[in-house]
Amino acid sequence: MMLDYDAPLYRPPSEARSLIFQVTLGCSFNECSFCDMYRSKEYSERPWEDVRAEIDMMAKYMPETRRVFLADGDALNLDAKYMAEITRYIRDKFPKLERISCYAMPMNILKKTPEELGMMKEAGLDMLYLGIESGSDAVLKKVTKGAVADTIIKSVNKAKGAGYVVSCMVILGLGGRKYSAEHTSGTARVISECSPHYVGALTLYLENGIKQEFLTKYRGEFEKIDDDEALEELHGLISQIDAPDEIIFRANHGSNAYTIKGTLPRDRQAMLEKIGWMRSHPETVRPQGLRGF
Numbered sequence: 309m310m311l312d313y314d315a316p317l318y319r320p321p322s323e324a325r326s327l328i329f330q331v332t333l334g335c336s337f338n339e340c341s342f343c344d345m346y347r348s349k350e351y352s353e354r355p356w357e358d359v360r361a362e363i364d365m366m367a368k369y370m371p372e373t374r375r376v377f378l379a380d381g382d383a384l385n386l387d388a389k390y391m392a393e394i395t396r397y398i399r400d401k402f403p404k405l406e407r408i409s410c411y412a413m414p415m416n417i418l419k420k421t422p423e424e425l426g427m428m429k430e431a432g433l434d435m436l437y438l439g440i441e442s443g444s445d446a447v448l449k450k451v452t453k454g455a456v457a458d459t460i461i462k463s464v465n466k467a468k469g470a471g472y473v474v475s476c477m478v479i480l481g482l483g484g485r486k487y488s489a490e491h492t493s494g495t496a497r498v499i500s501e502c503s504p505h506y507v508g509a510l511t512l513y514l515e516n517g518i519k520q521e522f523l524t525k526y527r528g529e530f531e532k533i534d535d536d537e538a539l540e541e542l543h544g545l546i547s548q549i550d551a552p553d554e555i556i557f558r559a560n561h562g563s564n565a566y567t568i569k570g571t572l573p574r575d576r577q578a579m580l581e582k583i584g585w586m587r588s589h590p591e592t593v594r595p596q597g598l599r600g601f
């Protein structure tokens with residue numbers, strides 16, 4: 309039994325087996341120059357009657373559901389009371405549920421009070437996926453992310469303080485050749501200062517529809533890095549992260565040329581050695597045609 313989703317529908321790779329309810333459509337920001345996920349949609353919030361009807365229907369067909377993901381691009385933009393109403397209802401309807409998660413932008417978190425974040429957590433929202441993308445303010449500005457490094461750090465720490473599990477994404481190659489070193493060190497600093505529970509490293513992949521806009525916003529300064537340089541960024545990132553808590557770090561997304569995963573700081577040395585080995589065996593990278601964002 310499938311819901312009649314408003315396409316396109318996206319979810320993090322780790323939510324591949326989750327039941328998805330669309331509580332918002334599109335992204336309330338929709339301006340990041342590297343992202344075309346919701347360009348075809350105007351942001352809107354779905355009414356309670358529609359959301360509730362879908363929850364009721366799926367509770368009949370999939371009562372064993374253990375994980376729910378709330379789409380679209382930044383469901384945390386919803387008013388806290390409305391989000392709490394939705395998650396509480398889902399918890400009631402799916403007795404075996406283990407986790408409810410959604411995407412969040414730094415601003416969604418910062419706009420909410422600690423009490424509101426606590427109320428949604430209490431009502432059953434457990435996990436937030438947030439795009440750091442880069443820790444370099446210069447790069448964040450070039451890609452019109454709508455956030456700077458310090459607000460990202462603040463938002464992740466605020467969410468963690470309210471009890472959420474936070475999973476963050478960073479994008480290798482987002483700074484191009486010119487900003488590569490700054491992108492790497494800035495991103496390592498942001499991760500170190502907010503210590504998300506999970507970090508996923510993707511590799512920049514520009515869809516044709518947004519490529520020109522991305523390059524225009526970069527004002528001629530963008531030069532794509534190659535696979536070896538992406539591995540160098542990954543090496544720099546893993547060596548420079550110095551966080552107070554353990555981080556499960558993965559670079560196994562379909563956009564990457566390779567697969568690296570481990571827990572920091574415990575597996576740091578093994579991960580760095582694997583990267584070193586891959587750099588000397590370029591024939592092991594995933595072929596370009598098999599990669600995607």
Ligand code: SF4
Nearest residue numbers: 335338339340343381
């Ligand atoms: S990256 Fe996230 S915040 Fe930026 S436009 Fe895409 S969905 Fe919206």
